[in-house]
Amino acid sequence: MQYEEFLQSKQRVNNPVGFDCIPSNEYLFDFQRDITKWALKKGKAAMFLDTGLGKTIIQLSWSDEICKHTNGKVLILAPLAVSKQTVREGLKFGIEVTICRSQQDVKKGINITNYEMLEHFNPNEFDGIVLDESSIIKSFAGKTTQQMLDLFKFVEYKLACTATPAPNDYEELGNHAEFLGVMTRSEMLATFFVHDSGDTAKWRLKGHAESEFWKWIASWAMVVKNPEDLGYDGSKYKLPQLSIQTHYVESPTNEDMFITLPAQTLEERREARKESLGDRVNKAVELVHGMENCLIWCDYNDESTALSKSIPGAVEVKGADTPEHKENALIGFAIGDVKYLVTKPKIAGFGMNWQNCNNIIFCGLSDSYERFYQAIRRCYRFGQIKEVNVHVIISEKEESVLANVKRKEELAQQMSSNMVALTSEILKNEIRNTTRNAIEYTPQHEIQLPAWLMEVS
Template sequence: MTYAEFLQSKQCKVVSSGFEKPRENMNQHMFDWQKDIAYWALKKGRAALFEDCGLGKTLQQLEWAQSVCDYTERPVLIVAPLAVAEQTRHEGEKFGYQVSVCRTQNDVLDGINITNYEMLSHFDASKFTGVVLDESSILKNFTSKTRTQIIEMFRDTPYKLSCTATPSPNDYMELGNQAEFLGVMSRTEMLATYFIHDGSNTSKWRLKGHAEDRFWSWVAEWAVVLTSPADLGYSGEGYNLPQLNTVEHLVEPGTKSMDGNLTLFTKTAQTLSERREARRNSLDERCEEAAEIVKTDAGQWLVWCDLNDESSKLKTLIPGAVEIRGSDTPQDKADRLRGFTDGSIRVLVTKPSIAGFGLNWQGCHNMIFVGLSDSYEMMYQAIRRCYRFGQVNTVNVHIVTSTAEGAVRENIERKERQRADMTAEMVRHTKEILRKEIRGTTRDVIEYNPQVEMKIPAWLIA
C-alpha cells in the first residue's frame, strides 16, 4: 500500500444504504429541487435536511416517508413537536398523503404515522422500518434524556430522516448528535476525528485547522444545508422574504433593586440570575406596554412570554387574548393552536418553548416578545413561525425589555452573528459537493442562434 492509498483509507466515508425512486414518480406538487433532495435522501437511506424555515420540509419528509412505506411495505413513524402532528396530517391531505395521528402503538396503521415527542415512550421502534424527526434540533443537548431515548430507541431502524431549520446556531456539537442518531458516526468519534480542546477549557471544542475542509466534506455526505434553492444552483425566485421590522421598547422597572430594597438608580443586570430578577421587577410595566402595542393593529398577534406570571397578566390586559400554558392538556393546547392557525383566535399568548417550533403561521405578521430569555434559538424559531415562505406582509417584531436587562439584547445579537457565520460557513463548504451529489453532472449546451437563413440546394431537395 502506498502512502497516498493509506491516507485515502483513513478518510471517513458515508455508505449509502437506501434505494432509488424516479423523480417522475414523486408528488407532482414538489418543485424540481425538492424532488432532487428527496431522491438523494432516499438513496442515502439515512440523511438530514438542514433547510431554513418555509422551504417545504414537510412535503419532502412526507414523500420520503411514503416512499419508504411503499418500498418496504412496512409503516414509518414521524415524531414532531406538539400540535405539529395535526398540522402535518392536514398538509398530507392537501398533497395526497394519508397520515395517521397516533398516541400509542395501538393507533398505528399501515403507511405514515405521526406522534409527538412527549408520547414516544408508548411506541415500539422495532415495528417501524423508517423514522422521521421533525424539528430534530431536540437532539442539540447531548446530556438530555430525550436525546438519549431517541438515539437508543431507533438505533436499529434501517431508514432515518432528520429535519430541522438549522442545527444549533452557536455550537457544532449538535451535528455530532445528528450524525449519531442517523448511525453515521458517534458524537465521540466525530470529536476525536475533527475537533480539538480549545486551550485549557476542556468543555470547549473547535475544528482542527487542517481538518476543516474534511469535516464539511463529511457533513455534506449525509446532510443538506440550505437557506434558499439558489444555494444549490436552482432558481431562488419566490423565496425572497418581505421586510422584517424589529422594534425595541424600553420600559423603566419598578423602584425596587434586585435585592428588594428601594433605590433611586437602576442597576443593569449582568449575571443570568440578575437578569431573571430584573425581568420579574419589570413584569407589570412590560405587560402593560405590550397590551398597548396590541391595540395599534386589529390583525392577529403572537405574544411571546417567558414567565407564567407574564402569561396570566397579559391575558387579563389584552381583550380576547387566549393563553396556552405548559400545564394545559395536550388536547387543549392543540385546539387553541389550531384556532390561531385558522384565524378564529386573534391574540395568542404563550411561550416559544410551547409553540415556537414547526407551526406555519404566515397569516400573522405581528408579534411581541415580552422580555427576552437567553435562548437565541427560541427567539429565532418563534420569529420564523410567521417570517417564512408564503408570508406576503412586512413582519413586525416588537421586543419589550426593561432598562435593567441590557446584557440580554447583546447576548441575543451575539448569537445571531454566530448563527449567520455558521450557516454561511456550512453552505460555503457543502454547496459544491451537494450540487454534484444532488443535481448530478449536467452537460452544458450552447444555444444556436442562426443569423442567416439557411437555403437548401435544389439538387438536394430533388
C-alpha cells in the same frame, strides 16, 4: 500502501444504504424532488433546510416512497400540535397520514405522533423513522435523547428534518450523526475537534480538519438556506422585510446611583424582569391594540397569566394545559379562530406555520438566540407575504440580555453562511449524481443517408 491510498483511508464519508427512486408526488418543486431523491438514495439522511423550504412535503414524500418500497410503516415524531398540521398538509399533497397515540393506533403507511408519546411505540414495527424539527431533541434531558438514539438504532431508513442548525452547536450535529448511525458524537469530537483552552465544555474544529469536517457533513446532511445554494431558481424564496423594534420600560434606580446599571448576574436579570412585569404587560397591551392578530411570547408563568388576562380575546397556552387544549389553540391560531396567542418559545417555538400572522411581541427576552430565532420564524418564513413586525419589550436593566442575543445572532449568521458556502459545491455534485436529466426527442423527419455513404457501405 501508497501515500495517496493512506490519505484515502483517512477520509470520512457516509456510504448510501437507500435505493434509487424518482419521487412521484406532483406537488414537489424541482429542488424538493431532487433533495427527496437524494435522501432516498442515502437511506439515512438529515435535512437542514431553512424555514419554509418545504420540509413537510419532502418528509412526507420520502416516507411515502419508503412505504411503497417496503410495503411497511413509517413513524414521524413531531412537536405537539405539529401532528395535526402535518395531517392537514398531507391531505393537501394527496398523502394520507395517521395520527397515533400508541402502537395500537398504527396503520400500514405513514403514522405520526408527538415526541412525548414515544414510550408507547415499538420501534421494531417500523421500516422508517422521521424526526420532524429534529433539533428539538437537544432540549430534552440527556437520558431522553440517548433513549431515542438507542430505540431507533436498528431502523433501516431514517430522516431528520430541521431548519439550518446553529453551526457552532456541535453537540446538535453530533446528535444527528449518531441518530443516523453515521458516527457517534464522541467519535465525531475525537476525529474533528479539540478542547478549547482546556475547557472540556467547549470544542473547536482542528485547523486542518475544517474542510474534511464539512465534506463529511455533506455526505449525510443537506444544508440549504435558499434553493439558489444548490443552483436552483430561488427568486420565489425572497422574504419580505423584517422590522425589529425594542421598547424599553423604565427601571427604578438605586438610591446611591444617578443612573440605571444593567443587570449582570442571572439573579439580577431575574429580579429586573420580575420588577418590570407590570410595565411590560401594559406596553404589550398598548402595542396589541389595533392589530388584526398577534403572537405574544413570554418565558414565565406569571407573565403568561398577566398577558392573557390583560389582552381581550387572548388565548393562553402553558405547560400545564392538556394536550387537547394546546393543539386546539395552536391550530386555532393557524386558521384564524384565535386572534391573540400567548405562549412560550419552549412550548410552541418549533414546527408551527403561522404565515397568517405578521405581528410578534416578546414580553421579555431570554439569553437564548435559538429560541428567539425559532420564535420569529414561526411567522417570518417563506410563504409570508407581509412585512413582519417584531416588538421586543424589556426593562432598561435588561439591555445586556439584548446585547448578548445580538452578539449570538451575528455569530450564528456568519457561521451559517460559512457552513452553506463550504457544503454547497459538494451537495451540488451529490444532487447531480442522483439526478438524471433527460430531454425528450420526437423525430419529425426521416433520416436520409447521403448517396456517397451508401456507395461506401
